[in-house]
Amino acid sequence: MKVLVINPGSTSTKVAVFEDESSLLEKTIRHSSDELKDFKSIIEQYDFRVNVVEKELNASGFNLKDFDAFVGRGGLLHPIESGTYRVNEDMLQDLKECRYGEHASNLGAIIAYNLAQKVGKPAYIVDPVVVDEMEPLARYSGLKGIERKSIWHALNQKAVARRAAKDLGKRYEDVNLIVVHLGGGISVAAHKKGKTIDVNNALNGDGPFAPERAGGLPTISLVDLCMSGKYTYEEMKKLLAGKGGLVSHLGTNNAIEVEERINKGDEYAKLVYEAMAYQIAKTIGEMATVLYGEVDAIVLTGGIARSQMLVDWIKERVSFIAKVLIYPGEDEMRALLEGALRVLKGEEKEKFYERI
């Protein structure tokens, strides 16, 4: 069975082809903040991202007719349980309207579906960024009517958490982990015996700043900026998610470039990068309290977990809590494949998304 996997992230588009469990192609195409800056919305990026996918397929001699199924990273829908969902009209409508917000992952289902339609095959998403297992206490903010939301790297966090539990010689359902995904956005989650009971909103809300996200901000200063007349509503949203974090301070979403600058003696770049590590460590500390200090391991994953510099800064501050395990990069492409295969092989029932 041949499956095409499409994973649009905020700083990259990842494309993979699998024949059953074997990988035939895995490509990551990175997008600089400069390259994406002129798109007014995520949906406007559709042609650009599809071209990226088609170019990779053509270059490697694949044809859409070769595929039995298409699977995309799942985007901003209403909160749902973990699983493999068949892409349907209800889902497409919410994603196209960006009813629950804008993020590159909204394009995963749309691209997978449109390519699948051309050859009459099914399209799926697996564990989208809105998988919600938060406990009631975690949902409260200090303002009635504003609820904390579970928007995170659910797909990779779940896959890597299972791998870490296995490496600890235990089942995922028997361990407590704090998992940190270090990507264009950063999510820090408390996994308690197989359920993610709390996580920062990696897109907009709380938690550390990230390569292209502002993270938690002093509220009155934020209100002042919103009311200053300098920015429209749309510009303000883009400032917080897209032009925040490293992009805001250093003009780039590329952590490798930041490290190059630091190695050449850029002191400001070093301060900003270390401040990001500081905020990540602080959020790990918060999640340790969520787990009453009973933490089997802290797990660092995502693209920036490849950075020795950032990992060392985080380790210095959190190693007293639990051992730190590093899984650089991500398992998202294989996790998407496995979710689709479970359904295609009849091992699991496909789920259907309904608009509410």
Ligand SMILES: Nc1ncnc2c1ncn2[C@@H]1O[C@H](COP(=O)(O)OP(=O)(O)O)[C@@H](O)[C@H]1O
């Ligand atoms: N070897 C590396 N050292 C430091 N940072 C890295 C390395 N490889 C990738 N990155 C950074 O990881 C980030 C992207 O992470 P990734 O998980 O692929 O992101 P996303 O899926 O959110 O686009 C970028 O800032 C990129 O520069």
Ligand SMILES: CCCC(=O)OP(=O)(O)O
């Ligand atoms: C929308 C939450 C997940 C996220 O931030 O993904 P990226 O790091 O790919 O932007």
